[in-house]
Amino acid sequence: MRLPFTRPRSFTIIRLTARDAAVLEGLHREDFSRPWSAAEFEGLIAQPTVFGYIAVPDGRPRHEAVGFVLARLAAGEAEILTVAVSRACRRLGLGRRLMDAVLRDLHAQRAEALFLEVDETNAPAIALYRRLGFAEVGRREGYYQHAGGSRTGALVMRRDLR
Numbered sequence: 001m002r003l004p005f006t007r008p009r010s011f012t013i014i015r016l017t018a019r020d021a022a023v024l025e026g027l028h029r030e031d032f033s034r035p036w037s038a039a040e041f042e043g044l045i046a047q048p049t050v051f052g053y054i055a056v057p058d059g060r061p062r063h064e065a066v067g068f069v070l071a072r073l074a075a076g077e078a079e080i081l082t083v084a085v086s087r088a089c090r091r092l093g094l095g096r097r098l099m100d101a102v103l104r105d106l107h108a109q110r111a112e113a114l115f116l117e118v119d120e121t122n123a124p125a126i127a128l129y130r131r132l133g134f135a136e137v138g139r140r141e142g143y144y145q146h147a148g149g150s151r152t153g154a155l156v157m158r159r160d161l162r
Contacts, residue, residue: 010058011094013101016068018045020054023065027084033147036082041070044081049074053101055085055094069098071106071114078106078161080116095128103132103161111161117154119144126155134159 016024021041029035044050052070056062067085071078080102085094106114117140118125134157143154 009092011055011066011092011097012058013053013055013097014062016045016052016054016070018042020062020065020068021045023054023063024068024070024084027065027068027086028082030087031084032082033145044070044072047072050081051102051105052081053098055089055098067094067098069102071102073106073109073111076110076112078102078111078114080114090124095125096132099128099132103159106161113161114159116157117143118157120153120155129157129159132159 018041021038024041025035025038028041045052050070050072052068054062054065055067056065066089067083069083070081072081080099083095083098085098103114114134115137116129116134118129120126120139136155137158138156140154140156142151144152146152
């Protein structure tokens with residue numbers, strides 16, 4: 001029996017499909033003041049250059065995913081479009097495992113570089129990306145709008161893959 005206040009510790013990372021769009025929308029809603037809709041996710045996933053992964057607690061159906069990453073690869077360069085992990089499952093290494101899945105995929109496809117933008121106030125994410133070998137290569141002022149209208153900048157980060 002699983003106690004209601006405990007978090008599962010074992011997860012499977014699965015390549016996402018268009019049928020995951022509704023769960024992606026729900027996870028995205030937790031973190032972003034302007035979350036993407038299921039239709040927007042479906043449209044992105046339908047593009048041949050877009051791919052991603054979901055994290056599902058072992059033994060649970062995929063519609064109970066607790067995290068995801070969505071990426072795009074074109075002309076040898078890739079970008080992380082968005083990534084989210086449920087608040088209830090943070091600090092369990094899921095962000096790292098999701099990013100590792102993307103990096104493995106990109107290495108197999110012989111991509112040259114991976115870019116991403118991260119809110120300059122998101123210290124845990126910035127620390128993760130630095131541990132993964134990303135370096136800051138630029139800034140976008142006022143890129144993220146938060147509830148209440150405040151804005152923060154984005155760090156543009158890059159990791160060379162070759």
